[in-house]
Amino acid sequence: MANIISDETIEYVGILAKLELDEEEKEQAKKDIGKMLDYIDKLNELDTSGVEPMSHVFPVHNVFREDVVANGDGREITLANAPEKKEDSFVVPRTI
């Protein structure tokens, strides 16, 4: 395996992705990501110099909305699935 994923990398990616893996999962993830990256490194065989990265397949552009209010009170639908709510707001663990 050419790509060796360190414990620190797994830890760091876990912080970015908000995922917490147990020891076993961590080892598996290190192996899996390493293997995937080895596989992805195949792309380096391709000479892509001078090629524009393509994010959209078609030249669709300028899709706009007019500035007109169309939505009314959204409290009910917004809070319909809230795991915990209070005073028409979502409840989360204290942030500061």
Place this chain on the structure above:
Amino acid sequence: MMKQFETVIGLEVHVELATKTKIFCSCSTEFGGEPNSHTCPVCTGMPGSLPVLNKRVVEHAIAVGLATNCKITQNCKFDRKNYFYPDNPQNYQISQLYLPICRDGWIEVETEDGGKKKVGIHEIHMEEDAGKLIHDEWGENSLVDFNRSGVPLIEIVSEPDMRSADEVIAYLEKLRLIIQYLGASDCKLQEGSMRADVNLSVREAGAEEFGTRTEMKNLNSFKAIRRAIEGERERQIDLIEAGEKVVQETRRWDDAKEYSYAMRSKEDAQDYRYFPEPDLTPVIISDEWLQEIRSRQPELRTEKLERYKKEFQIPEYDANIITSNKRLADIFEETTAICKNPKKVSNWLMVETMRLLKEHEMEPEQITFSPENLAKLIQLTDGRAINSSVAKEVFEKIFAEDIDPEVYVEENGLKTVSDDGALRSTVEKVIADNPQSVEDYHSGKKKAIGFLVGQTMKAMQGKADPAMVNQILAELLN
């Protein structure tokens, strides 16, 4: 010898755009409202919802870019900025990193020594605002309200061209004036529709390289910005003089404690993993569209100033002050349009309005009276229906409660008494009651007439027309 230090400051200014709806959905941007009442699946990140861009946002952003001498990116795109926080419903913010809508601009500000200085604008990008977190004073929870989530913002990123708190304030004031004039935002610092993050570093005077900078957030008044800059400058100099290093970090300014503290946590990796937003298409700004926006640009301050002097013949000094604030200028023009008396309008704004603003520690943006009522007041004085001291009293009421002066004057019986008979009998009584003054007058002390006018006004409870009083007195005494 003590080392000399130079402060290097760049600003990231967030401005809420004056649109009716949010940037990616048709929810209202109106301030206030019950928590989560101005929300929908899009601005709360419900699974399956998709954003659609508000055209006005692009036009406002271009207008600000043009007014700040920026190059407009005619092929611009949106990107996702990924980070977890409860006020950020999708846990990514739709923003612009790779192709922001405006780049490489500048504005000119006046420095303390009366000189002029260009402050560079690195870029302006469009993005969505976050929701609001309300913290339980003692509890262990925070509450999330998404009413502000998705309100359109532009972020104006300056070059590190400022060297003092004064320059920073001058830059912000200038920026605010331009944006207000464009009608792109009301730029109210108190309500958070204009917010600044300060990037600051210090270096030894004459040094080529910049020092390590910190970013300070949570600055919501010019006062706080000034104090934060001074505090952070000192903190960094102290570190350097103690042989320590400034750490590049984000700090939060606590204006009550006049201290900034680092917002450091293992969980904030500050690695935003930007990538092109796949749910939105590129924005292509044609030359025609650009021209159209350019031709719609409203009159900016300098043009307005010139026009005021020419069209309304008001002095440069007055025009300068009135155009220094968009709200004042708007009131001036609207009032003048009704009462056709620019000099009087200017006078009311320059003297009484300024005095009351100062007295109440208010900004012109907070003015609540309507041009209609000021115009009516001016018409009342023009028609001599009330005298100037009554007018001042009525204006205070207009300023405070926007009352209708006609109704108020009527209800409180403040109309000037110009009935010749009633005045004449009062004057006769005053003459009879003050023989000493009459004698003084006849013996050449012409000033004594002033006392008699005063006595008459007092007897008339201030409602007499002073010119008539003078006339009748002169007649009866001679």
Place this chain on the structure above:
Amino acid sequence: MSLMGLTAVSLGKKIKAGEVSAVEAVQEALASIHEKEEAVNSFVTVEKERALKRAGEVQKGIQDGTYTGALAGVPVAIKDNMCTKGVLTTCSSKILENYVPTFSSEAVLRLEKAGAVVLGKTNMDEFAMGSTTETSAYGATKNPWNTDHVPGGSSGGSCAAVAAEECSYALGSDTGGSIRQPSSFCGVTGMKPTYGTVSRYGLIAYGSSLDQIGPVAKDVTDCAVILETIAAHDKKDSTSVERKDYDFTSALKDDVKGMKIGIPKDYFGEGLDAEVREKVMAAAKALEAKGAVLEEFDLSLVEYAIPAYYVIACAEASSNLARFDGVKYGFRTEEYNGLHNMYKKTRSEGFGAEVKRRIMLGSFVLSSGYYDAYYLKALRTKALIKQAFDKAFSRYDMILAPAAPTTAPQLGKSLSDPIKMYLGDIYTISVNLAGLPGISLPCGKDSKGLPIGLQLIGNCFEEKKIIQAAYAFELTREYEHCPLAAGK
């Protein structure tokens, strides 16, 4: 024959003619589901009462002329990643175990406007990440042709439900082959339209730049009719394309004379099962016999599609799935200590292994220092792949290929080696990268009795060409009911 053994269009005709009612159709569907679910597990949610009530309303609407379309009264199953107002929508994930959307996806709304009766929500790989429907949090779906085998994925539930005749037709979604590959494994016809043809509004995103909703049905005619019903420009989806042609059924013609069909040599090389090759080539010959012109060619870049796809899809997924955090909807962990712990525990408990693997990979390739090397490289590769297809379509009306290199693997044999599993999507993935339309339809069985799928790939917005060729080919063979549906 059971009403569910009919194509959607035939059943629709019977209902319209008054031979059966929409309620009777739903009752048969529900009975069929009741009978087969234990063996197949194609549904996450069956909305019995709601479907019956709705069928009654639709029946009235058919009689009073409200519903006149071909699909009025016909029961449909919806993949569980499309939002359905008031009906549980889980993406086959624990993290959405209790999520009841407050709005319906645009595709479902369009079906309902045409009088469709939604039976329930079909099983899938969790968040559409997988090729076997084994990563579902609600148990694997089995292949109705042989329940020891997988149905393919990620729209395995939709394809199995159609094959098992639990519904008349279904909607699936296709990010890297998720309609075409399970259609191939289950012996049904599935189609992925050109990107932008069907609104993605209400489709819970996996890879936003690749996802497309499409029909899963018993034949090409059904696919054309369903696509005609769900395809439309939608102002709520910025990537929705305003097309000129939505008349897909006009392409249902038995005529391939002079059509130029390109056969990419690189799709028929190493890794392709011999029986699959044989049946797919036989299908090509059948089209040639009807007057099509076949030509082999080198498509090139085939081996780069999968790595490029995984970078792009995982990167987008890592961001799309960030919203599942236990704050606004769905599952929230029981106990936690502070905000970040709540996030981490919720997500670690709520997502399955494959989803976590892809989120981790996606977060990594976008992280500081790797973006250019991985993400931009993948987008550049995508541009080259698009160019390769452009070149091919300058010479051919369509491309003919297998839908998958093998027939359906046995249950439990795929997940241990992700890369091998990913390789199973080699003939479908580049179609998503280039935004092209593709259809998969049965063209035979292997010696184990498992279906083999033929794939036809068209140029952007040229669905009609592949529908026409697929229709012409379909006429050369009989529809085969799977043993489970036939009651064997």
